[in-house]
Amino acid sequence: MNRYQALLDRQKAFFLEDATKGIEWRLDQLDRMERLLRENQQAFCDALYEDFRKPPFEQRFEITVPLGVIDYYRRNLAELMKPQPVEIPKGLEATGNRGLILKEPYGVTLVIGPFNAPILLLLDPAIAALAAGNTVVLKPANTTPRVAALFQQLVPLYFEPEAVSIVTGGREEISALLELPWDFIFFTGSTAVAKVVMRAAAEHLTPMVLELGGQNPTVVDATANLDIAVDRIAWGHNAISGQWCIAPGYVYVHRSIADEFIARLKRSLVAMYGEDPSQSPDFARMISTHDAERVASYILPEKVVHGGRFDVPGRYVEPTVLYPSSWDDPAMQQEIFGPVLPVLPYDDLKDVVETIKRKPKSLAAYIFSKDQAAIDYFLGSVSFGGGCANQTNLHCWIDSLPFGGVGSSGMGKYYGKAGFDALSNTKAMLIGNPDVPLDVFPPYAGKDIDATLRLFG
Template sequence: MNKYQNLLDRQKAYFNTNITKSFEWRIEQLDKLSNLLKENLDEFYATVSKDFKTAISEQVFEVNAPLGIIEMVKGQLKNWMEPTIAPLPKFLAEAGHTAFVQRDPFGSTLIIGPFNGPILLLLYPAVTALSAGNTVVLKTSVDTPATSALLEKLIPQYFQEEAVAVVSGGVEEVTALLELPFDFIFFTGSARVGKIILRAAAENLTPVILELGGHNPAIVDETADIADAAKKIVWGATSWSGQFCASPGYAYVHESVVEQFVEEAKKAVVELYGNDPKNNPEYSSIINAAHVKRLAGLIDQTKVVAGGESDESARFVAPTILYPITWEDKIMEEEIFGPILPILTFSDLDVAIAKIQKAAKPLATYVFSTNKENTEKLLSTLSFGGGAVNMTNVQLFVASFPFGGVGGSGMGSYVGKYGYDSLTHAKPVLNSPAGAVIDHLYPPYTMEKLQALNGWFDF
């Protein structure tokens, strides 16, 4: 018997009591999650730092962002739960029928979190699932043992296991969980593993959200504020040491301004992290030595214009800028997921668009331009999960925006109301007066009856 079968059975039985559908239960769970974070702030900061987020600002954000999210959701939840009135064909409305759509939770939700946001990217989906009235099984990342151990210790102190449970471990544990018929699966991670998740979900016809990554372009045209663009793109590519799914993967710069962009990017590295980023407390570590080795293997030392150093024992890769890079370079083959910024050039915007379109659809795209026509062309032509104009990364922190990918960068979205809708089923209900006449739907059929059916499309 699957070692997690009993846990899932208990969660499903608990869900079937209908308790999770009440507004009060949902608020209670969100309050518990908030208290868990508030009452253990220092311990969370320390464990996140031990795992890899050595930057103080990132430690604070990792823990404090979910607290802000919880308060936002609590303030909106009542409205989200209200059924919405649905329009009806005239002949039904005139005969006294009414209709509404209510949103029902799916049930027990498996949330598989990534290493790069061991608290934020695990608990944000949990907030979404709980606010929608689902029970939750949290699968922590094997690559963040300190944070995983802390969550494994604290979750049972605040939650009934039937409502929220936590599972740690590696491939064996994930495989066992994926064999079970969860009602929903939420996965954040790589496209490679996302395919495994989707295949497993198909066995039980389980709906999924897949939040994957992508090789995200930052396009800089000849009208851009180059100093501003360079600093924002360098920051976006190196914050969290580049271990962020929506980080700019490469800068695609118009040839007329590329030399200026390179100089400004080099300047930005020093402004952000000084001359010794390895010992700068605002620069985070790489998750482990294996990832350092992988990233070092992507750096063509003949094209390094800034950084380039790495140290496996210190889990360090310097903020690195590579130029000139072409589409044929190894580093352009897939998502980098590290603090390395390749710089490519283009001379014709349409040709640049065609090149981007040949690659996998990215999770994010960033446009730096003051030309309205160029901006509109890029935004309307390119397919991507989400993005920004003259900014990087910040769109992810806007709680009124959906967050999700397209194609190889994911499916489904969450954050705020979009997440609530994703983790609930839209259930339509038609309310008919007793004795309402529908004779034209009964056999035997005549041409007159069939013509009467046209009224179904008259609103």
């Protein structure tokens, strides 16, 4: 028997009692999650630093963002849970029928989190699931062992196991979990692992959200404010040592400003991380020596215009800029997920757009420009999950903006209302008038069929 079957059965039995469907239970779970975060904030920050030297700002936003999500649901939950009247054909409405959408929880939800934001990207989906009335089993990343151990210690202190439970471990544990018929799966991670999760879910027709990644394009045109652009790209690409699914993956810069862009980008990197970023308290480490070695292999010495140093045993890769890059370079063949930034010159935005459109769809994309026509053309032509104009990365912290990918960068959206909707079954209802006849039944001979059909038109 599967070692986690009893865990699933326990949560399923509790869910089938309908205890999770009322607003009181949901608000109580949100309160518990808030207490878990607030009362253990320093312990979480310390664990993040121990796992991969995450700097203070990046530690704090892993706490602050989930607290903001809790606050959103607390303020809006009553409205989100209300039945939603919808328009129906006037003929049916005239006979006393009405349309209604109900939101109901799926049931027992498995949330598999990643290493790069091991608190935020585990808890944000879990908070949405609880707000929507689901029970939750959390699976934190095994590559952040201090954070995972802290969750394992704290979750049983704040939650009843039939509401929220936690499973730690690696590939063996995930494989066992994926054998089971969950009511919903929320996975954040790589495309390769997502395919494994999706195949397992297909065995039980389990619905899911996949939040993945990709090589996120960034365009800087000749009209851009370069001082603004370089700061936002330098930070957006190098936060969490580049291990951010929405980090700018590469930059297309107009040839007429390319030299100036490179010069200002270098100055920005030094201003942020110093001449020796290995000594900066604001620069994280790679999650493993394997990943440090992988990212270091993308560094072509002849194209390094900034950085280029690395220490694989120390899991350190310096913020590095490669210029001029091309699509034949190793760094352009996949998502880098590290602090190596390829920069490509371009002459015609149309050529750039046509190239990007033929690549796998990315989770994010960015454009820096003062030309609204150019911005509109880029946003209208390139398909991606979400992004920014004249900004990077911050769209993923705003609960009114649905977050998620498209194509190989994921499926489904969450955050705010979108998260509640994603973790809820949309139950569409036609409520009939019990006292007004509506004859749509055979025999049809002698009946005005056209008049009956007009009820639905």
